[in-house]
């Protein structure tokens with residue numbers, strides 16, 4: 030018996046090791062790449078924006094693509110790597126083959142498995158041409174000598190070989206295959222949404238091992254302490270999204286009936302604002318085909334801000350309203366209404382909250398994040414909306430009463446469970 034068990038066990042272990050083993054790809058001489066094809070590199074730059082490569086591979090205040098951004102995960106903290114062509118600390122000695130293998134199979138040049146915090150489960154769909162253009166772009170940028178801090182994972186997750194098991198279970202390496210029954214724009218959109226755009230990485234729920242639940246695609250997920258709302262037919266947006274609204278929101282980060290992109294979505298739309306408009310509208314076209322959600326028939330539309338309507342100035346409401354008895358409504362009237370009902374223009378005018386998915390959505394996370402922290406003024410050149418944070422002036426009780434009021438009376442939905450937890454989390458992670 031023992032012998033049989035041992036024999037079966039060692040065959041299984043050998044099989045696992047065989048599967049887990051990836052061969053190193055020899056380093057190249059950095060000079061041997063030559064000058065990358067200019068057109069390829071230019072196309073690659075746009076693909077890098079679609080893939081948010083800079084968002085993850087740049088530390089706050091650091092050089093673009095030089096890595097070192099800390100990414101907290103439920104399993105430990107991982108740091109993004111340097112993907113500039115520096116020969117010592119970046120990918121300067123990586124051949125095109127090694128780079129493409131990393132993108133599609135999550136294996137580094139030396140054959141080590143990479144953590145799926147790098148969304149290769151999506152990038153695996155990228156076409157040969159696009160993968161090559163990305164390589165040409167990364168070989169064309171300035172090399173930066175910089176190494177990320179070591180990852181902080183506990184045993185056994187710090188052993189990269191364990192990732193082979195994760196991949197066996199969850200990684201389906203397959204290029205995108207166009208659906209001939211759909212038009213070209215739809216296929217382009219799906220290719221970008223599922224591939225480089227990795228929209229599902231945030232917008233789909235994950236299982237206990239951190240893999241996306243493909244059976245529940247786009248039913249809403251978590252991202253860096255924010256809720257990435259359900260999209261498509263599970264969307265909770267009060268006004269259902271259509272293709273035109275999606276196009277405008279993705280290209281500009283805002284839409285009059287849907288508000289503005291916040292949290293990690295703000296980075297996504299910053300990147301999308303710089304790519305070819307045709308790519309953004311293709312993504313919107315595909316997403317719109319996933320359905321609409323139910324919406325609400327009774328949402329108050331924003332009052333038109335036609336000519337002749339003067340923007341309100343802070344503090345210039347007609348009269349101080351008498352405060353309602355409901356404590357949540359009282360806070361709303363005293364603190365929020367002047368901006369959210371004033372029909373002021375951006376950057377200080379907020380939308381009618383009855384239109385916001387933050388109030389109608391699946392969890393209180395985003396509403397609470399916004400109330401506690403506000404929307405900081407943009408540090409870059411772009412004009413962003415500004416909202417003060419109220420974490421210091423409202424206590425937990427006032428914030429949860431406010432959330433209950435907005436939820437039941439403004440969104441017309443059942444109050445959330447878990448508001449207290451969301452408040453504690455927003456306060457703990459400023």
Ligand code: HEC
Nearest residue numbers: 077080081082085108109110112131137143144146147148
């Ligand atoms: C959501 C965050 C995220 C995005 C988006 C992302 N990466 Fe990464 N990437 C990572 C992390 C984290 C690692 C390190 C994984 C590890 O150490 O196991 C990594 C590793 C890599 C590696 C392996 C480098 C090495 O030295 O081992 C390459 C190559 C790479 N990324 C390229 C890209 C490209 C190209 C894009 C854009 C198309 C991109 N990444 C987008 C997070 C990201």
Ligand code: HEC
Nearest residue numbers: 226228231252255256257258266289290291293294386395
């Ligand atoms: C890094 C995580 C992340 C990625 C990647 C991401 N999103 Fe989002 N997305 C979010 C979060 C978080 C929100 C909620 C933001 C807010 O409160 O404004 C959001 C909001 C949205 C909304 C608004 C939904 C609503 O009802 O208000 C749309 C539409 C959207 N994302 C589309 C996309 C598309 C398309 C992609 C891929 C190109 C994408 N997202 C990629 C995190 C992400």
Ligand code: HEC
Nearest residue numbers: 288289364365368376377378379380385386387414415416
């Ligand atoms: C000084 C003006 C101002 C005040 C006061 C203010 N907000 Fe805002 N708020 C804004 C602006 C500007 C935005 C961004 C534009 C938008 O998305 O509506 C915003 C956005 C929001 C959003 C996201 C809407 C979306 O889906 O895009 C929510 C939710 C929100 N505010 C809630 C509140 C609550 C609750 C209060 C009271 C505690 C409040 N705000 C007070 C200006 C303000």
